[in-house]
Amino acid sequence: MKHSLDILPLQSWIDTGDKPLIIAGPCSAETEEQVVSTAHLLANTGKVNVLRAGIWKPRTRPGEFEGIGSVGLQWLKRAKEETGLLTATEVATAKHVEEALAAGIDILWVGARSTANPFTVQEIADALKGVDVPVLVKNPVNPDLSLWIGALERINGAGIKKLGAIHRGFSSFEKTAFRNEPMWDIAIQLKTIAPELPIINDPSHICGNRELIPYITQKAMDMDMQGLIIESHIDPSVAWTDAKQQVTPAALADLLDNLSIRHAASNNPAFDDKLAELRQQIDKLDDQIIKQIGDRMKIAEKIGEYKRDNHVTILQVSRWDEIVQKRVQLARALNLSEDFTVKYLELLHNESIRKQNEVMNTKVNAEV
Template sequence: MKLNFNIQPLNTWAKVTKEPFLIAGPCSAETEEQLVATAHLLAKTGRVSVLRAGIWKPRTRPGEFEGIGSIGLEWLKRAKAETGLPTAVEVATAKHVEEALKGGVDVLWIGARSTANPFTVQEIADALRGVDVPVIVKNPVNPDLSLWIGALERVNNAGITKLAAIHRGFSSHEKTAFRNEPMWDLAISLKTHAPDLPIICDPSHICGNRELIPYIAQKALDLDMQGLIIESHIDPSVAWTDAKQQLTPSALDEIMSRLEIRKPGAGTAEVKDKLAILRNDIDKIDDLVIQKIAERMQIVEKIGNYKKDNGITILQVNRWDEILQKRTAYGAALKLSKEFTEKLLELLHSESIRKQTEIMNKDGISGSEQEHLTHA
């Protein structure tokens, strides 16, 4: 389902100094000297389009540094005057919006914690009515596409047409190399639902450490995201917040110089023709895959009827374990990742259970069978 956002293209409201579009600056504005000095070094690279800095910091626990507050807006104003860089800050309340706009901030963003709360987003949206300012909405902390879309819709419904999304990764119980799991599929889903909505990637918050930032930045560009927002500090070793994920301006410049910019649909006629042939091959295979899945489900229905007639439970744990082990091994031999094969098999298994449950429920299902399904 396509979403009907009333938005302007990124290049109509954001000056792209040098591709890709880059928002950069310290996680937190700490002192006037720190912010202005960082801004000068970032401007000197010629790569930064917008200077960012946290003024109000929503922290997980009380007692942590929660931002320098409104005085930081004056520092941003000075940095802008001296470097010419437009400025961006996070807003989490209507009062933040009012103060930021009064302080001449050019771009506002809504943070992940705020996006997770529709009441907060609506308060911010109401404060934005009648204002012509770019607003960027981060994904919520938890992997919930509807919450992300809902926040974007609330802001858009308030009349904000200079709108974009920030993909900053999602909280996960699993311990991995990332601070926040990228879960690229959710960002891709948003792009599929709203093809004209610019999406900017936040490698700093996805990675949680500076070493992984080049990899995530390149991945984001390869997925046709329109820009990056990266934290940069004049001396990350003494940063008051998120020291491990911040880069010096020179390190950021080095990373940006190594990124490869690829264009969607770009290439010679010969390249396009070759892609068309390969994509046609994929289409044929996809059609065949769907046909075979349909045939598989027809056999599943026959099995379901046989189980019903013979009083056999739907779930056969031993059989499922056998399928899982054999098919993942086969997939690995064919160079398919174990994770992908398991997810595919789980989807097929879930649909098979659903179909057989429908068959069992035509005339009711026994208590013992229902118990087996519950544990499935």
């Protein structure tokens, strides 16, 4: 299902040519010297479009550094005057919006914690009515696509047409190498249902450490995201917040130099013809797979009838374990990941149970 957002394309409100939008700067504005010096180093790379810095920092626990406050807006203003970089900061209340706009901040973003609360998003949206300013909306902390879309719709409903999303990953109970799991499938779903919406990747918050950032930035570009927002500090070792995930301006420049930028479409007719041929093969296989799944479900219905007539429960745990074990072995031999195989089998199993449950309940209802 497509969502209709009344928005302007990214290039109409910030011209990056044929390159991705690059937003960079410290996690937190700490001192005027830190902000301005970092801005100059970033501007000197010739690769950064927008200077970012956290002015108000929503923290998980009280007592942690919660941002320098409104005075930091003047530091961003000075940095813009001296470097020509546009500026961006996070807003979480109507007062933040008013102060940021009064200071001439060019781009606002709504943080993950705020996106998770429709009341907060609506307060921000109400403060934005009648204003012509770009707004980026981060995904909520938890993997909830509807909540993300809802926040975008609220901001768009306030008349904001320069609208984009920030993919910063999602919280997960599983311990992995990432601070926040990328869960690329959710970002892909958003891109599919709102194809006109620019999506900016936030590798800093996904990774939680600078070593993984090059991998995620390249992945984001390969996923056709329109830009990056990366935390960069003049000296990350002494940063007041998120020191491990920030990079120096020089390291950022090196990272961007080594980034392979690919395009969503090709101007090469030979390439297009070959791609069309391969896609036809995929379409044919997909049709066959869907038909075979349909045939599988017909057999599942027959199994349901047989279980019903013999008073046997639907769920057979030992049979499910056997299916998973055998199919995972086959998948490994075919170079398919175990994670994909198990998820695929779970989907088939759940649909099979639903079909069998329908058959068994249909018989019972008919007898009543």
